[in-house]
Amino acid sequence: MYRTHTCWELTAKNVWNQVTLCGWVNKIRNLGWMTFIDLRDRYGITQITHDPAQSSLELPEMKSEYVLQITGKVIARPDTMINKDMATGEIEIIASDIKVLTKAKLLPFSIVDEPNTSEENRFKYRYLDLRRRKVLDNVTFRSKMLTFTRNRFSEKWFIDVQTPIFTVSSPEWARDYLIPSRINPGQFYALPQAPQQYKQLLMVGGIDKYFQIAPCFRDEDPRADRHSCEFYQIDCEMSFVNQEDVYAVVEWYLNTLIPTLSPHKKITVAFKRLKHREAVDQYGSDKPDLRFGMELVEMTQDFINSWFSVFKDTVANAWSIKAMKFENKILSRKEADELTEEVKKNKAKWLAYISFDAEGVKGSIAKFLSPEEIETIKTKTGAKEWDTVLFVADSYDVVTTALGRLRIFIRDKYLTIDKDDLSFCRIEDFPMFEMDDEGKLDFCHNPFSIVKWGREALKNPNKLEIYSEQYDLSCNGYEILSGSIRNHDPELLLEAFKLVGRGEEEIKQKFWAMYEAFQFWPPPHGWFAIGFDRLLMILKDEENIREVYAFPKSWRAQDVMMWAPSNVDQNQLDELHISLNLPKEK
């Protein structure tokens, strides 16, 4: 037994106890007549004191981060020295023995709240980075959220099933990670992008309610809100449910989780419902941040007879004009240029604006607009003195995307939003089909979602107006959940696939287990998956998802601490029946 207590648990109750503690030197102050050591472990900090006048103990050499084992007596601090911010602030330890358990060379950076080093260096020495309170706090919170989540779903009769990590490649969706098989030469396993097929098969197997905090693997290019290689989702599938049954579980979970683990967070927008089309129309995004206004205002028809040729031509082309009010802001030339750059990044050719100041209407297009048009703009956007109204005129997709992203850009640069506010928005009625770049009809999202209003709806001659019972949940502008009611009827599934020019043979070949299983009495079923890491990132106010993993991958999908990926031996490749086929040097 190395220790009797942790560095967090001693209080006035322990006064006069003989104790042994272990931990790292957080701080050491040698005042000559007295030495104070703040001993730190994961749980807390305890102050150790040594008074050479009172003790024959010879202090060993000690510096920050030395690992010590200290034995001593707990004494009460004098009233004036009590530290109420510290769990152990009522006491200190008079050391009778100090052992240096391990010591060694200089650290690459100091263990402080804001270390003066690069992210790469922090990740390279992640085991030191973990000693920082903030990183430890993320790791601890993650563990609590894992436990909390699993217990809540278990209590609701969900069965935790570990679906296989070695499965089959389905290049239908994102890119798969592949694992060459030694025992089956020339063949490959794939890591699951998500356990979709397995969880549907669990429903066919009568499991009724499945959940798992599932590792998912997609070989995508790195992004700030997406972790390379692996990420985790709270993955559920339920039998005999409709969309409302599924959302009842989701809302119950979030309404339980947040007040328990993050009580300082406030749900200010509680599960507002928007159809997919409405979200794009009003916020230029299918994952809108509802913590602030700046809704997009449809104005195409208002400029049908405009003298302003750009607007008039846009209408004539059956394109779109939308406006967005920027309250209490008159743009400087530089600011206007910067916002214009933003919309150009998203394919818009141009950002127009007018503003209202004490002297009247100003801005890039003020002089082209008639007084009636300006009046309409004021009425529809509600613009008042000192407001600016921004316009994009282009194809519908460009207008909504450009203004939607501009809205977020303005949020980050100009608005003050309480980071503890949470806005949840249900997005529903996703289109079932879309036109691909070659004008061919294709599935918009998951082909296994059921068509809304069933078989009859498939006959709609405008295939782009067929909707699926797919849904998302956004939080503060992040997509944190997807789900759908499944199409469990093999005939209806076949009809949907046929509409995009894909026949039974292809389904059988690509999804044979599921297609076969659906012949054997599947129950109606539906699912959702919550991005565990992304939700955690929001709750912990992190902007980069890498911060919520104990051992993150860098932006080049590397583990810079472990040197992964790495070269391997030729005999390893030989056993796997593969050889390298490297791109030629330029």
Add this chain to the structure above:
Amino acid sequence: MYRTHTCWELTAKNVWNQVTLCGWVNKIRNLGWMTFIDLRDRYGITQITHDPAQSSLELPEMKSEYVLQITGKVIARPDTMINKDMATGEIEIIASDIKVLTKAKLLPFSIVDEPNTSEENRFKYRYLDLRRRKVLDNVTFRSKMLTFTRNRFSEKWFIDVQTPIFTVSSPEWARDYLIPSRINPGQFYALPQAPQQYKQLLMVGGIDKYFQIAPCFRDEDPRADRHSCEFYQIDCEMSFVNQEDVYAVVEWYLNTLIPTLSPHKKITVAFKRLKHREAVDQYGSDKPDLRFGMELVEMTQDFINSWFSVFKDTVANAWSIKAMKFENKILSRKEADELTEEVKKNKAKWLAYISFDAEGVKGSIAKFLSPEEIETIKTKTGAKEWDTVLFVADSYDVVTTALGRLRIFIRDKYLTIDKDDLSFCRIEDFPMFEMDDEGKLDFCHNPFSIVKWGREALKNPNKLEIYSEQYDLSCNGYEILSGSIRNHDPELLLEAFKLVGRGEEEIKQKFWAMYEAFQFWPPPHGWFAIGFDRLLMILKDEENIREVYAFPKSWRAQDVMMWAPSNVDQNQLDELHISLNLPKEK
């Protein structure tokens, strides 16, 4: 909302309620004047009745496994019809509406307790197999054991950390599974054989207590108690602990788990301690089954002057002779031959035996032994009338292995052992080093375990008598746990590596993160890992580990349901910078 209740929850309290249930037809009995449907879901079975004389409801066509939605009124069964074995045995439902939700083709096998089909067929249609009570029970139990385990460790302040699944190859131990990197051409990730390095680095990071039900991946050939591709372990690492601290956690966990989840199991041998050498000496195994006797009896020195040349020569060669008593058994010729075959499988040339019946001493070597030798045998083995004593004379390793395996063979074929008895045996003091086939000193197990009695012990000139603080736990003949106290002192680590002819450069190259981390004040730490699947297999009386997974791999490491592994497209290989290098056809 498809249903108001599950098929398990209605009791006499619900009488006269209007309810809707969903499930599969478990059984249907049409008696003409009355139809009874047993409707089944995961939770239970409810009886539905239809009396054509009392109801205008037209019954749809229904067969076993059709999926139904049934609405009706709960009524109390007549006293004589109450079924006390059924949760819902007090009631039945008078159907007012029956909808067939899905129906389809003939099943490949019936959903009964013992289906008349092959394992391969069960796994191919695992989603149907899952509807069987026994399989569902294993899946449900697994979920309960996951939840129970995680909660216990969380309560004891262990942090659940999901260590990376994409890591670096360490061909030091078993064979790695590799994943080619698209972004880093020519390089490979490896799936972790266990999270060893990460969990040690967590200790350096001050996490203090880590646990995870960790997926592990080893590219080994399939075996009955080892699942292909992936398996799970309850993985722990703790700081500032010695061996007794670690075992306190292990024993507490098992002593809590078993009475709670498997109360019919009895711990008949509670954590007996044996040194590794003692276990091999006494049971011929480092994972002894202690539920029965048949200990190996050392007899080499007793035959030093034997007239029986085989024994005498064995002693002269400094080899070994051990005996094992088989109580209440006189072997037939055929039985003796079969046992001999068994020891030959394990490299012994020969099995000798004598037996004691009413007429005196018999058996293959009875005539070669002196009366004194027979007396010694009786004394040392305790053999009595109607017992047989078995002998193997060979090198020590062959004798112990052959008799150890023979002991298990006899257990399975001849002995009656209560399958609910659990015998736990701690195996300690593993040798640190062994001689490899070329007579070169090598690490016996994990090189990162600390040397018992520290630095001084390494100086022992007989390197084979240096022990490590490594330990195992066996249960009923299965190894279910491994662990050790780590060597966290980089200098001592270096010394141990040097003894097997490996220098600092090699350690730095192969284990650089850990070697570097050990320079920065690691705490003393130790670990254990319990084979989650194997423990589950024991608690559920399964002899094949495949039965404890929802979706198992077949013996050829294949998922026969999903067709994994499979061929992949050429462009997938191209993106990963690899090409196939198949063995030539013979």
